Amino acid sequence: MATLKWQKPSAPPALDANSIETPPDTEHADEGLVLSGACSVCGAAARFTGFTDNPRESGRCSNCQSFNRQRQMAFTIREQCGLPQRGGWHFPPDFTIYNTETTGALHLQLAELPNYVCSEYFGDEYKSGEMVDGRRHEDLQALSFADNLLDLVMTSDVMEHMPEPYAAHAEIFRVLKPGGRHIFTVPYSPLLAEDQVRAKIVDGEIIYLEEKAFHGDPVRPDEGVLVWTIFGLNMLDRLRSIGFEASEWDLDEPAYGIVGPGALTFEARKPLAA
Numbered sequence: 145m146a147t148l149k150w151q152k153p154s155a156p157p158a159l160d161a162n163s164i165e166t167p168p169d170t171e172h173a174d175e176g177l178v179l180s181g182a183c184s185v186c187g188a189a190a191r192f193t194g195f196t197d198n199p200r201e202s203g204r205c206s207n208c209q210s211f212n213r214q215r216q217m218a219f220t221i222r223e224q225c226g227l228p229q230r231g232g233w234h235f236p237p238d239f240t241i242y243n244t245e246t247t248g249a250l251h252l253q254l255a256e257l258p259n260y261v262c263s264e265y266f267g268d269e270y271k272s273g274e275m276v277d278g279r280r281h282e283d284l285q286a287l288s289f290a291d292n293l294l295d296l297v298m299t300s301d302v303m304e305h306m307p308e309p310y311a312a313h314a315e316i317f318r319v320l321k322p323g324g325r326h327i328f329t330v331p332y333s334p335l336l337a338e339d340q341v342r343a344k345i346v347d348g349e350i351i352y353l354e355e356k357a358f359h360g361d362p363v364r365p366d367e368g369v370l371v372w373t374i375f376g377l378n379m380l381d382r383l384r385s386i387g388f389e390a391s392e393w394d395l396d397e398p399a400y401g402i403v404g405p406g407a408l409t410f411e412a413r414k415p416l417a418a
Contacts (some may be wrong), residue, residue: 161279181399192401210249284312336376388412
Protein backbone atom coordinates (compact mmCIF):
# COMPACT_ATOMS: atom_id res chain seq x y z
CA MET A 145 0.00 0.00 0.00
CA ALA A 146 1.41 3.34 -0.95
CA THR A 147 0.52 6.81 -2.09
CA LEU A 148 2.84 7.61 -4.93
CA LYS A 149 4.70 10.89 -5.14
CA TRP A 150 5.27 11.72 -8.75
CA GLN A 151 7.40 14.54 -10.18
CA LYS A 152 5.24 16.73 -12.39
CA PRO A 153 6.62 17.16 -15.90
CA SER A 154 6.57 20.64 -17.39
CA ALA A 155 5.02 19.44 -20.64
CA PRO A 156 3.38 15.99 -20.57
CA PRO A 157 3.80 14.04 -23.81
CA ALA A 158 0.92 12.98 -26.03
CA LEU A 159 -0.81 9.85 -24.79
CA ASP A 160 -2.70 7.02 -26.45
CA ALA A 161 -6.03 6.61 -24.66
CA ASN A 162 -6.33 3.06 -25.91
CA SER A 163 -3.17 2.02 -24.09
CA ILE A 164 -2.69 4.41 -21.16
CA GLU A 165 -4.94 2.41 -18.84
CA THR A 166 -2.95 -0.76 -19.43
CA PRO A 167 0.79 0.01 -19.59
CA PRO A 168 3.05 -2.88 -20.59
CA ASP A 169 4.68 -4.77 -17.73
CA THR A 170 8.18 -5.76 -18.73
CA GLU A 171 8.92 -7.40 -15.37
CA HIS A 172 5.85 -9.56 -14.87
CA ALA A 173 3.82 -9.68 -18.07
CA ASP A 174 4.47 -13.02 -19.68
CA GLU A 175 2.08 -15.64 -21.00
CA GLY A 176 4.20 -18.21 -19.17
CA LEU A 177 3.94 -16.51 -15.77
CA VAL A 178 2.09 -18.61 -13.19
CA LEU A 179 1.35 -17.29 -9.70
CA SER A 180 -0.08 -19.21 -6.76
CA GLY A 181 -1.80 -17.76 -3.74
CA ALA A 182 -5.24 -16.54 -2.73
CA CYS A 183 -7.73 -14.63 -4.85
CA SER A 184 -9.20 -11.52 -3.22
CA VAL A 185 -12.29 -11.82 -5.42
CA CYS A 186 -13.39 -15.36 -4.55
CA GLY A 187 -11.31 -15.67 -1.37
CA ALA A 188 -10.01 -19.12 -2.32
CA ALA A 189 -6.59 -20.62 -2.95
CA ALA A 190 -5.89 -20.22 -6.65
CA ARG A 191 -3.44 -20.19 -9.52
CA PHE A 192 -3.19 -17.15 -11.78
CA THR A 193 -2.21 -17.74 -15.40
CA GLY A 194 -2.41 -16.16 -18.81
CA PHE A 195 -0.66 -12.87 -18.07
CA THR A 196 0.07 -10.88 -21.22
CA ASP A 197 1.71 -7.57 -22.06
CA ASN A 198 -1.59 -6.07 -20.85
CA PRO A 199 -1.26 -7.27 -17.24
CA ARG A 200 -4.04 -5.10 -15.88
CA GLU A 201 -6.62 -6.99 -17.93
CA SER A 202 -5.15 -10.49 -17.78
CA GLY A 203 -4.01 -13.20 -15.37
CA ARG A 204 -7.10 -15.30 -14.76
CA CYS A 205 -7.96 -16.91 -11.41
CA SER A 206 -8.33 -20.69 -11.69
CA ASN A 207 -11.53 -20.56 -9.60
CA CYS A 208 -13.56 -17.46 -10.45
CA GLN A 209 -11.84 -16.31 -13.67
CA SER A 210 -11.20 -12.85 -12.23
CA PHE A 211 -8.42 -10.84 -13.84
CA ASN A 212 -5.82 -8.50 -12.37
CA ARG A 213 -7.90 -5.28 -12.27
CA GLN A 214 -10.84 -7.03 -10.60
CA ARG A 215 -8.50 -8.39 -7.94
CA GLN A 216 -7.07 -4.89 -7.42
CA MET A 217 -10.59 -3.68 -6.63
CA ALA A 218 -11.34 -6.64 -4.36
CA PHE A 219 -8.04 -6.37 -2.47
CA THR A 220 -8.57 -2.68 -1.76
CA ILE A 221 -12.20 -3.13 -0.71
CA ARG A 222 -11.31 -5.95 1.69
CA GLU A 223 -8.39 -4.01 3.14
CA GLN A 224 -10.27 -0.76 3.63
CA CYS A 225 -13.45 -2.40 4.92
CA GLY A 226 -11.60 -4.57 7.44
CA LEU A 227 -12.24 -7.93 5.75
CA PRO A 228 -9.65 -10.72 5.48
CA GLN A 229 -8.26 -11.30 2.00
CA ARG A 230 -9.25 -14.98 2.18
CA GLY A 231 -12.74 -16.37 2.61
CA GLY A 232 -16.18 -15.01 1.84
CA TRP A 233 -17.51 -11.47 1.80
CA HIS A 234 -18.89 -11.00 5.32
CA PHE A 235 -19.99 -7.39 5.75
CA PRO A 236 -22.16 -6.20 8.66
CA PRO A 237 -25.86 -6.98 8.04
CA ASP A 238 -26.81 -3.38 7.27
CA PHE A 239 -23.80 -2.63 5.03
CA THR A 240 -25.00 -1.19 1.70
CA ILE A 241 -23.09 -1.59 -1.58
CA TYR A 242 -23.65 -0.09 -5.01
CA ASN A 243 -21.72 -1.51 -7.97
CA THR A 244 -21.85 0.14 -11.39
CA GLU A 245 -21.70 -3.12 -13.31
CA THR A 246 -23.92 -6.18 -13.54
CA THR A 247 -21.37 -8.65 -14.90
CA GLY A 248 -17.95 -9.98 -14.00
CA ALA A 249 -16.32 -12.10 -11.33
CA LEU A 250 -16.52 -9.55 -8.52
CA HIS A 251 -20.19 -8.84 -9.20
CA LEU A 252 -20.96 -12.56 -9.06
CA GLN A 253 -19.29 -12.88 -5.66
CA LEU A 254 -21.29 -9.97 -4.20
CA ALA A 255 -24.63 -10.46 -5.93
CA GLU A 256 -26.22 -12.55 -3.16
CA LEU A 257 -25.47 -10.06 -0.39
CA PRO A 258 -28.68 -8.64 1.12
CA ASN A 259 -27.96 -4.93 0.55
CA TYR A 260 -26.21 -5.08 -2.81
CA VAL A 261 -27.44 -3.01 -5.75
CA CYS A 262 -25.94 -2.99 -9.24
CA SER A 263 -26.68 -1.11 -12.43
CA GLU A 264 -25.64 -0.31 -15.98
CA TYR A 265 -25.99 2.82 -18.09
CA PHE A 266 -28.34 2.26 -21.04
CA GLY A 267 -28.60 5.78 -22.46
CA ASP A 268 -30.03 9.20 -21.71
CA GLU A 269 -33.51 8.15 -22.84
CA TYR A 270 -33.93 6.40 -19.48
CA LYS A 271 -34.28 7.83 -15.99
CA SER A 272 -32.02 6.69 -13.17
CA GLY A 273 -33.68 3.90 -11.23
CA GLU A 274 -35.62 2.50 -14.20
CA MET A 275 -35.36 -1.19 -15.06
CA VAL A 276 -34.23 -1.99 -18.60
CA ASP A 277 -34.44 -5.64 -19.68
CA GLY A 278 -34.28 -6.72 -16.06
CA ARG A 279 -31.33 -4.54 -15.09
CA ARG A 280 -31.30 -1.24 -13.25
CA HIS A 281 -30.31 1.90 -15.17
CA GLU A 282 -28.34 4.62 -13.40
CA ASP A 283 -26.65 7.76 -14.70
CA LEU A 284 -23.78 8.44 -12.32
CA GLN A 285 -24.16 12.14 -13.01
CA ALA A 286 -27.77 12.03 -11.69
CA LEU A 287 -28.22 9.07 -9.34
CA SER A 288 -31.64 8.02 -8.05
CA PHE A 289 -30.43 7.13 -4.55
CA ALA A 290 -31.29 9.16 -1.46
CA ASP A 291 -28.69 11.22 0.36
CA ASN A 292 -26.38 9.48 2.87
CA LEU A 293 -27.57 5.98 1.91
CA LEU A 294 -24.58 3.87 0.85
CA ASP A 295 -21.53 2.48 2.64
CA LEU A 296 -19.60 1.53 -0.49
CA VAL A 297 -19.71 2.56 -4.14
CA MET A 298 -17.63 0.58 -6.64
CA THR A 299 -16.65 1.78 -10.11
CA SER A 300 -14.08 -0.01 -12.22
CA ASP A 301 -12.93 1.91 -15.30
CA VAL A 302 -16.21 3.81 -15.51
CA MET A 303 -15.49 7.45 -14.70
CA GLU A 304 -13.52 8.04 -17.91
CA HIS A 305 -16.75 7.43 -19.82
CA MET A 306 -18.59 10.33 -18.14
CA PRO A 307 -18.78 13.69 -19.97
CA GLU A 308 -18.65 15.31 -16.51
CA PRO A 309 -16.75 12.88 -14.27
CA TYR A 310 -16.52 15.24 -11.30
CA ALA A 311 -20.28 15.79 -11.40
CA ALA A 312 -20.50 12.01 -11.04
CA HIS A 313 -18.05 12.10 -8.13
CA ALA A 314 -20.16 14.81 -6.48
CA GLU A 315 -23.25 12.63 -6.85
CA ILE A 316 -21.40 9.73 -5.27
CA PHE A 317 -20.38 12.01 -2.40
CA ARG A 318 -24.06 12.91 -1.92
CA VAL A 319 -25.31 9.31 -1.71
CA LEU A 320 -22.51 7.97 0.51
CA LYS A 321 -23.04 7.81 4.24
CA PRO A 322 -20.55 9.80 6.34
CA GLY A 323 -17.57 7.46 6.48
CA GLY A 324 -18.65 5.73 3.26
CA ARG A 325 -16.18 4.96 0.50
CA HIS A 326 -15.97 5.12 -3.27
CA ILE A 327 -13.31 2.63 -4.37
CA PHE A 328 -12.48 2.79 -8.04
CA THR A 329 -10.08 2.35 -10.92
CA VAL A 330 -9.63 4.71 -13.86
CA PRO A 331 -7.15 5.15 -16.70
CA TYR A 332 -4.55 7.35 -15.04
CA SER A 333 -1.14 8.68 -16.03
CA PRO A 334 1.47 10.20 -13.71
CA LEU A 335 2.83 11.91 -16.82
CA LEU A 336 -0.19 14.21 -16.81
CA ALA A 337 -0.11 17.16 -14.45
CA GLU A 338 -3.80 17.68 -15.20
CA ASP A 339 -6.56 15.52 -16.61
CA GLN A 340 -6.49 15.08 -20.36
CA VAL A 341 -9.99 16.01 -21.55
CA ARG A 342 -10.40 14.19 -24.85
CA ALA A 343 -13.94 15.28 -25.69
CA LYS A 344 -16.55 17.68 -24.36
CA ILE A 345 -20.13 18.69 -25.08
CA VAL A 346 -20.69 22.16 -26.54
CA ASP A 347 -24.24 23.28 -27.40
CA GLY A 348 -25.42 19.69 -27.31
CA GLU A 349 -22.71 18.36 -29.65
CA ILE A 350 -19.61 16.31 -28.87
CA ILE A 351 -16.42 18.20 -29.67
CA TYR A 352 -13.37 15.96 -29.96
CA LEU A 353 -10.16 17.46 -28.59
CA GLU A 354 -8.11 14.31 -29.20
CA GLU A 355 -8.40 11.33 -31.51
CA LYS A 356 -11.50 9.28 -30.69
CA ALA A 357 -10.85 6.32 -28.39
CA PHE A 358 -13.26 3.62 -27.25
CA HIS A 359 -13.15 0.91 -24.60
CA GLY A 360 -15.06 -2.35 -24.60
CA ASP A 361 -18.60 -2.28 -23.23
CA PRO A 362 -20.44 -5.42 -22.05
CA VAL A 363 -23.79 -3.70 -22.64
CA ARG A 364 -22.90 -2.57 -26.19
CA PRO A 365 -20.14 -4.98 -27.26
CA ASP A 366 -20.41 -4.03 -30.94
CA GLU A 367 -20.06 -0.30 -30.27
CA GLY A 368 -17.70 0.29 -27.37
CA VAL A 369 -17.91 3.35 -25.16
CA LEU A 370 -16.18 6.69 -25.69
CA VAL A 371 -13.24 7.76 -23.52
CA TRP A 372 -13.84 11.37 -22.45
CA THR A 373 -10.98 11.75 -19.96
CA ILE A 374 -7.60 10.31 -19.03
CA PHE A 375 -6.94 11.28 -15.43
CA GLY A 376 -3.80 12.96 -14.16
CA LEU A 377 -2.13 14.12 -10.99
CA ASN A 378 -4.76 16.76 -10.22
CA MET A 379 -7.53 14.15 -9.87
CA LEU A 380 -7.04 13.61 -6.13
CA ASP A 381 -7.01 17.36 -5.50
CA ARG A 382 -10.27 17.74 -7.40
CA LEU A 383 -11.81 14.96 -5.33
CA ARG A 384 -10.69 16.71 -2.15
CA SER A 385 -12.30 19.92 -3.38
CA ILE A 386 -15.62 18.04 -3.52
CA GLY A 387 -15.14 17.10 0.14
CA PHE A 388 -13.61 13.64 -0.09
CA GLU A 389 -10.59 12.30 1.73
CA ALA A 390 -8.80 10.92 -1.33
CA SER A 391 -5.95 8.42 -1.56
CA GLU A 392 -4.17 6.22 -4.06
CA TRP A 393 -3.04 2.59 -3.80
CA ASP A 394 -0.15 1.27 -5.89
CA LEU A 395 -0.50 -2.49 -5.58
CA ASP A 396 2.05 -5.22 -6.19
CA GLU A 397 0.70 -8.30 -4.41
CA PRO A 398 1.73 -11.41 -6.38
CA ALA A 399 0.54 -13.66 -3.53
CA TYR A 400 -2.95 -12.38 -4.40
CA GLY A 401 -2.50 -12.50 -8.16
CA ILE A 402 -1.92 -8.75 -8.47
CA VAL A 403 1.07 -7.49 -10.43
CA GLY A 404 2.11 -4.12 -11.78
CA PRO A 405 3.20 -1.63 -12.82
CA GLY A 406 0.03 0.36 -13.14
CA ALA A 407 -1.99 -1.71 -10.63
CA LEU A 408 -3.56 1.42 -9.18
CA THR A 409 -6.76 1.79 -7.20
CA PHE A 410 -8.21 4.92 -5.66
CA GLU A 411 -10.36 5.63 -2.63
CA ALA A 412 -12.55 8.67 -2.06
CA ARG A 413 -13.95 8.60 1.48
CA LYS A 414 -16.72 10.85 2.76
CA PRO A 415 -15.58 12.25 6.12
CA LEU A 416 -17.49 11.18 9.21
CA ALA A 417 -18.23 14.82 9.96
CA ALA A 418 -19.76 15.48 6.53
